[in-house]
Amino acid sequence: GAGVSQSPRYKVAKRGQDVALRCDPISGHVSLFWYQQALGQGPEFLTYFQNEAQLDKSGLPSDRFFAERPEGSVSTLKIQRTQQEDSAVYLCASSSRVVLGKNIQYFGAGTRLSVL
Amino acid sequence: GENVEQHPSTLSVQEGDSAVIKCTYSDSASNYFPWYKQELGKRPQLIIDIRSNVGEKKDQRIAVTLNKTAKHFSLHITETQPEDSAVYFCAASTNRNDMRFGAGTRLTVKP
Numbered sequence: 001g002a003g004v005s006q007s008p009r010y011k012v013a014k015r016g017q018d019v020a021l022r023c024d025p026i027s028g029h030v031s032l033f034w035y036q037q038a039l040g041q042g043p044e045f046l047t048y049f050q051n052e053a054q055l056d057k058s059g060l061p062s063d064r065f066f067a068e069r070p071e072g073s074v075s076t077l078k079i080q081r082t083q084q085e086d087s088a089v090y091l092c093a094s095s096s097r098v099v100l101g102k103n104i105q106y107f108g109a110g111t112r113l114s115v116l
Numbered sequence: 117g118e119n120v121e122q123h124p125s126t127l128s129v130q131e132g133d134s135a136v137i138k139c140t141y142s143d144s145a146s147n148y149f150p151w152y153k154q155e156l157g158k159r160p161q162l163i164i165d166i167r168s169n170v171g172e173k174k175d176q177r178i179a180v181t182l183n184k185t186a187k188h189f190s191l192h193i194t195e196t197q198p199e200d201s202a203v204y205f206c207a208a209s210t211n212r213n214d215m216r217f218g219a220g221t222r223l224t225v226k227p
Contacts, residue, residue, distance in 0.1 A: 004159075031213055042122070042205050042217035043160065056214060058117070091159070095213075102167065103148055103209050107159040 004108035025094030118143040122218025139206035146208040
């Protein structure tokens with residue numbers, strides 16, 4: 001597609017429910033990133049893939065968060081046993097290889113997760 | 117890891133005035149510094165970026181300056197217009213693709 005696509009746009013979950021958020025990166029983009037953006041804050045890094053390899057997951061806040069990108073394209077961020085503090089917008093971004101020292105990331109519109 | 121701090125958190129200017137947003141970073145290996153604009157309910161959009169081998173870059177009304185020694189960089193918007201109103205984020209990244217964002221500046225341009 002023309003840009004990074006995320007689904008669903010909005011998700012309401014009951015506390016304790018599992019959720020799965022999908023990201024379709026720009027075709028051919030090697031790198032894929034997940035961020036968590038709380039209201040009024042900047043995007044906080046969660047995890048990063050290069051093709052299917054998860055190279056950095058240091059930002060995942062707990063073992064309830066899991067991300068995968070099995071074929072090096074579409075990625076899914078899964079949150080198990082959701083809690084109220086998980087409520088945020090989850091942004092996905094993709095980029096091609098670092099070129100001339102640039103790592104330009106293109107963002108999706110995000111999934112707004114509300115945990116009741 | 118990298119820590120990016122951004123100031124001010126809110127900024128209000130009169131249409132036509134200039135706006136300056138400042139960021140500092142901690143990782144001396146950071147070599148790429150983009151700025152993103154995020155309008156309410158929309159995705160962050162890249163507006164300008166600078167690499168560490170350049171001290172200043174300008175694109176029409178927007179300019180970015182970088183001081184590697186002091187580890188700070190700034191966004192300058194001249195002749196502000198109401199449509200410039202948004203949240204602006206700075207970020208810093210190394211060759212490890214580990215981009216970290218500032219907390220954002222909410223810019224309001226009053227007509």
